[in-house]
Structures are given as structure tokens and as C-alpha cells.
Amino acid sequence: MGLLDGLRAIFGTRAETDASRDADPEDLFGMSTAYLTMEADLGYESVGAGALCFAGVDSTDFRDAVDEVRAILEAGREDTGTDFAVTEDDHGYHWVVFEESDPEDLVTSMHFAADTFVERGYGSRLLAAVFGYEGEKGPAYWIYSFRRGAFYPFAPRPGRERDSGVEFKLESVLDGELEIEREKEYWYPLWPSASGRHPWE
Template sequence: MGLLDTLLGRSKLPKPKPDRLFAMSTAYITLSTNLNLISKGAGICFRPIEASRFRNAQIEISELLQRSCQETNTTYKMQKDSYGYLWVILNDEHFEDLVATLYLVSQTLAEHGFDEQLLCAVFKFGNESTVYWIYNYKQARFYPFVPKGKQRDSTYEFRLRSVMDKELPIEKDVERWYPLWDIPV
């Protein structure tokens, strides 16, 4: 941010850091062994825009997903949610393939100049309850989200944070732990 931006009160969001997604690959060992959480899929959410450049990027993502998912046996689908955001939803028994495919999608959007359209990546886990680890691209940090009906299980979320704090770049400001209801993953 330049001096003129500071004087005029304008601020720029930091660029997304999709390479931080790979922290989840090593964290998965702790999640599965210490917390008995089993991977139930993943997804990436971004805001589509009406522009031919964006449609070209979306076509490239679809083609890359077809080729990549054939090699890794990952299944995927693309769908819009009720807010108009586009989701790429992935399932694979090999967790590393999920992380690599999410990175591929986010990197492709960034290469086309649409990195600001990225909202989040979501990793779904299960045991007795459903646990989501959400990667906020704007903050380049993870946070847990544990829905319990239309409430949050904050106690469990704080426990997850304390266990994973050394493994993942965790969002320190709890006010930025935005709940994502009705995640299609």
C-alpha cells in the first residue's frame, strides 16, 4: 500500500496465499490420529463474475479438473450456492489429492487475475460430529467451524484450535471465524 492510499484512507486486501493450503496435508496426520477425524471431502468457494475472461478461466478449471481427477480418482462437481457463489466440491480417499486439487483450482484463478474472487477452501471431517476446517483466502489463515444444528459448538472449536495451533496458520481473531451454514461439501 502506498503513501497516497494511506492518506486517502484506501486499503488493499493482501493477496491470497494458496500455498498455505499444503499445511493441511501435514496437519491431517494430527487430525486423524489425535482427534479421530476422518476426511469427508473438500471444496473451494469463489465468487463468479459475468465476464468472458472469467468464463475462460472457468472452462480451463473444468478441463484441468477432468484431467487431474482422472489420474487421481478424485470425484468433483461444480455447483452454485444460494448466495450465488460457485463451489468446486471434491471427494477422494487420498487426502493429499484433495489438497493438491484445491491448490490447482486456486492457482488457476490467480493466474487469470481472479485471486480476489477466492473466498475460502473447506475441508470436511467427521466422527461423532461434523467438523470443518476453513481456509480464508483473504486472511491466509485457517479456523475451525463445528455446526451443531443452527448453533456453533464453540467449546469444541476452541479445543480444535488449541490442538492444531502449532500445525496450521490459525486465525487469531475469533471474530473472523465466520460461520458458513449449509456448506455443500
């Protein structure tokens, strides 16, 4: 299975079929307190960035929806200071990438963007929200699958390896604070490009 097929399986039709409940952008607010636990109990600091991954639609209405997301984030930039960019990766998936040093403002901006997609009728195009952290052992991410309505940890290491020990530690500490994905087959890695540092790069 290639990367594109894997994304379709984990975040796409199979995830939708196997979904245990409807995903809700309100779930993202769980990270508003989880980042404190990441810092205090696990020694992980926010990297000051996060992203929404979504699948595009070749239609004028969808492009208008993306423009509305841009307009809302642009309007909020003055209040929160959250910077953002809309990009496309090598696999044809789209990202709204946020840069914000305040984790709570980061979550709020990501929620605004996700909620706008839902209100415009494109909630099904949302695939994942990604929150980045850095610790002594390296980077770690919390990934929220909109189709599954749950979070899972991802600890990438050089050579496209994963630190499963770190991932299980994150799961055990944050279980109960975040809605954790119980089916490990849905803990799909979101590898960055060869020249990128984060999954959205």
C-alpha cells in the same frame, strides 16, 4: 446482518482491508499433514470431500477461467481419481466441490484449482477453502479464508448451533501446524442449506 452480508464482510471487502498478508494457495498444503493430526490426536476422519468457494464475475474471460479450472481437474481426474463439480448456491456464490478419499490428493486438486484462478488474475474472487471431517461429536470443518490467509475451525450442530468447545480444541491442537486466524470475529459459520449436509450443499 444477513448471511450474504456476513459473507461479504468476512470473506470480502472488510477481510481484504484487514488482511495481514497476501493469501497464497500454497497455504492449503498445510492440510496435507494436519489431517494426520486430526485423525491421530483428535479422532476425526476426513469425510472424503472439500470445496472452494468463489464469487463469480459476469464476463467471458472469467467464464473461460472457470472452464480452464474444469479442464485441469478433468485432466487430473485420471491420475488422482478426484471427482469434482462446479455448483452455485442459493446466495449466488460458486463452489468447486471435490470428492476424494485420499486427503493428500484432495489437497493437491484443490490447490491446482485455486492456483489456476490466481494465475488467470482472479485470485481476488477466491473466498474460502473448506475441508470436512467427522468425529464422535459430529462434523467439523477447517475453513481457509483466502482474503485473510488463515484457517479457522467450524463445528456446526443441529439448529444452527456451534460447538465452541470443539472449535477451541481444534484451534489449540492444530495451532502451529496451520496458520490460525487470531481474530475470532472472522470465524464465520458457513451453514449448509436446509437440505444440505455440508457448507457447499
